Amino acid sequence: MPNTRRKHFDRAEKIAKGVFLLSLLILVLLGSTVLTVDYLRSNQLKPTTGWERTSEVRILMDSTADWARIMFNDLYGTYLSGVRIVKFDQSGWLSGNDSDDRVDAGFSLTFVDIIYNSTVVRTGDIVGFFKGNNDFRHTRMFADVFLEVDTNMMSVSIYLMLAGAGTTTFEFIDKQSGTIIWQDTETGNSFSQYVRRAIPSGAFFLKPQIRNLSVLSLFAFGVILIVLLNVIPARRDSRRIRESKTGL
Secondary structure, three states, X not given: OHHHHHHHHHHHHHHHHHHHHHHHHHHHHHHHHHHHHHHHHHHHHOOOOOEEEOOOEEEEEEEOOOEEEEEOOOOOOOOOOOEEEEEEEEEEEEEOOOOOOEEEEEEEEEEEEEEOOEEEEEEEEEEEXXXXXOOOOOEEEEEEEEXXXXXXXXXXXXXEEEOOOOEEEEEEEEOOXXXXXXXXXXXXXXXXXXXXXXXXXXXXXXXXXXXXXXXXXXXXXXXXXXXXXXXXXXXXXHHHHHHHHHOO
């Protein structure tokens, strides 16, 4: 049965060529993946300097206070604290507000506070809310902003301005990834107060990490797939050859 053997040989040769080409393609894909991962890691480790713009940040305030705010410049109107707002997007309430409650989000807003029986008037770039004195209903508000951060500084700072009563949780969330950049909870002490809080500058630029285990798993899967592609057809052809010999 020389023709039968020849057909089996030709078939095995075609399968071997196909397996070789497919294995070569898998190796190329694996190599491209490793190079891409190496490139992305090098970008992640590359230091940035100076003022860098963040992706869009959602500021959340979950509060039982009658008012609270965040000021991004210092008490003298400068940006030496290392963080500033460059653009305001949308803002509003998520829950619990009355019709007369308001959200304040803007540049150079002027406000009046009474601190230890002294009236102070300040102007700043702020995100905050005001529900009216002694309105301690639980509310949640938001403001979406774009920030610039001075990456030459290890940490930047903001001022939290608290009402005399109630508890407020402040959150910065990266809208693109959903990652919480920073969070703090403060409770009033019967007086209006300003508290300064530091945030690591790198927290605004955290990226998803590419883990070694994921890369190794992908590479191992590719090698196993190549082995199976070579072994299974070879076994199938050897079985067919044995069967054709038995039929002689």
